[in-house]
Structures are given as C-alpha cells and as structure tokens.
Amino acid sequence: MEPPIVNLKSEIVNPFTFSQASLQDYSDCPRRFQLRYIEGLAWPAVETEPALENERHQQEGLFFHRLVQQRLIGLPVEKLGLMANSPNLSQWWQNFVDFRCLENFRSLYPEMTLSAPLGEQRVMAKYDLIAATPGEKAVIFDWKTYHKRPKDVWMAARLQTRVYRALLVRAGAHLNNGQPIQPEQVEMIYWYACYPQEPSRFPYTATQYKRDWDILTRLVAEIISRREFSLTSDEKKCAYCPYRSYCNRGLKAGAGGEMESEISMINVNIEQIQEIEF
Numbered sequence: 001m002e003p004p005i006v007n008l009k010s011e012i013v014n015p016f017t018f019s020q021a022s023l024q025d026y027s028d029c030p031r032r033f034q035l036r037y038i039e040g041l042a043w044p045a046v047e048t049e050p051a052l053e054n055e056r057h058q059q060e061g062l063f064f065h066r067l068v069q070q071r072l073i074g075l076p077v078e079k080l081g082l083m084a085n086s087p088n089l090s091q092w093w094q095n096f097v098d099f100r101c102l103e104n105f106r107s108l109y110p111e112m113t114l115s116a117p118l119g120e121q122r123v124m125a126k127y128d129l130i131a132a133t134p135g136e137k138a139v140i141f142d143w144k145t146y147h148k149r150p151k152d153v154w155m156a157a158r159l160q161t162r163v164y165r166a167l168l169v170r171a172g173a174h175l176n177n178g179q180p181i182q183p184e185q186v187e188m189i190y191w192y193a194c195y196p197q198e199p200s201r202f203p204y205t206a207t208q209y210k211r212d213w214d215i216l217t218r219l220v221a222e223i224i225s226r227r228e229f230s231l232t233s234d235e236k237k238c239a240y241c242p243y244r245s246y247c248n249r250g251l252k253a254g255a256g257g258e259m260e261s262e263i264s265m266i267n268v269n270i271e272q273i274q275e276i277e278f
C-alpha cells in the first residue's frame with residue numbers, strides 16, 4: 001500500500017508551464033512530479049553518496065556553466081581561466097577553450113529561453129547555447145559535466161532532446177530572420193566536458209518533429225487531467241530520489257558511481273548559477 005501524504009494541495013496550477021525537467025520527472029515517476037511541482041516540497045534527502053563529493057561536483061558544474069556563458073558574451077579567456085581553480089574546472093575549462101566548433105556560426109545565443117503554447121499549457125526551455133546561421137542551421141549546445149559519458153541511445157530518449165529540438169522549431173523564428181526554422185536545419189549537441197572529443201549529436205527531421213510535438217501534447221494533457229500521481233514501480237529510480245522519505249522507499253542514497261541510468265538527477269539547473277564577480 002502506498003504511504004499516505006497529508007496536506008497535499010494536489011491541484012496543478014492551470015495553466016502550467018512545463019519544462020524538460022518537469023516532464024522528465026513525470027516520466028520517471030508521477031509522484032516525484034507531484035511532490036516537486038504541485039506540492040512544491042523541498043528536497044529532504046541527499047540524492048547520491050558520497051554526498052559532499054557529489055555536491056562539490058554539482059557546484060563545479062554550475063560554475064563551469066557560468067564560465068562558459070561569460071566567455072560566450074565576450075569576457076577574456078585568460079581572465080576566466082584564472083577562476084577555473086580546481087582540477088575538474090581547470091580540465092573542463094581547457095577542454096572548452098580547445099573546442100573550436102562555434103566559429104562557423106553567425107550568431108551565438110547563450111542562455112536563451114524559448115517558450116510556446118502547448119494546448120492550453122505552455123512549454124519552456126532554457127538553452128545553454130543556440131548557435132545559428134540564419135537560413136542555414138540552428139544548433140543547440142548543451143554542456144554536460146558528467147563523470148561518465150552516457151550512451152547516445154539513452155540521451156536520444158531524454159525529454160530534453162525532444163523538447164529542446166521541437167521548441168526551437170516551434171518558437172525560434174526570431175533567430176532565423178523571422179522565418180520558421182525547418183526541422184532539418186536543427187541539430188542538438190551534448191558536449192561532455194570530460195569527453196570533449198565524444199559529443200552526442202542528434203540531427204532532426206520533420207517526422208521526428210511531428211512525433212515529438214505529438215508526444216509532448218499527449219503527455220501534458222495526461223498530466224493536467226490526472227488526479228492521482230502514483231509511485232514509480234521501478235524502485236531503482238528511488239535510490240537517487242530526494243523524496244525517498246516521503247515514499248517509504250529507503251533512507252540510504254545510491255552511490256554516484258553507479259548512477260548512469262539516473263544521471264539526470266544531477267543535471268545542472270541554469271537558474272541556480274550565480275553571477276561571477278570580478
């Protein structure tokens with residue numbers, strides 16, 4: 001029997017703005033979506049062990065994103081490099097500086113936010129970078145600081161990959177001289193700071209775009225109409241979930257080194273990134 005949770009609001013704000021993170025949470029576990037986005041509960045348990053080491057890795061990931069963003073808006077590479085002052089940051093930063101793929105684009109849009117209606121709701125995405133040459137191509141770059149490089153097949157199935165590409169087609173015309181971006185002009189690249197020569201690349205087609213938008217539309221309609229949010233039957237997901245204590249799914253966190261399949265739980269949230277002070 002599922003454990004009772006008292007004082008739930010249990011009503012989703014309508015209209016609701018969905019993100020890849022909230023949709024992924026729902027796909028992984030409807031109860032997690034409920035606790036995080038409907039009830040707004042704080043995270044009561046650590047996600048992974050050892051906790052301190054993983055927290056440090058997350059903080060370094062956040063800071064790396066900020067360094068890259070600052071570089072992309074024109075701050076000098078030497079000055080930023082002085083701040084990459086841990087072994088991880090130093091290595092990631094050097095790998096980024098050596099990364100030459102951005103020179104062929106006419107415009108770079110770091111930390112770009114796009115949103116569009118999805119039925120009666122909205123869907124929103126915050127991109128690490130959209131690199132565009134109007135009339136030719138629009139490439140989404142997403143920086144990942146994972147210890148382990150995930151398999152491409154796993155990344156392809158992530159809702160981030162679906163949402164980011166579909167939303168760029170849907171809402172990116174202003175990045176393309178006012179003309180709609182065609183799916184075939186879009187590509188998504190996950191660039192791994194620890195594996196700079198092994199990015200995951202996902203081109204796009206009109207068929208994939210239609211499939212993705214249909215999936216998102218159905219998923220959002222399902223969430224909005226739902227009155228009960230069940231616990232996942234895949235208890236492996238609980239080992240890395242901060243809501244374990246609400247669900248009687250154990251107290252001990254999973255080990256970070258074992259968590260490839262749950263790697264999204266330590267995704268960098270761009271909103272958490274603080275400004276760098278010089």
Ligand code: SF4
Nearest residue numbers: 029032231238241247
């Ligand atoms: S502990 Fe498990 S059942 Fe509970 S919210 Fe997390 S993933 Fe879902």
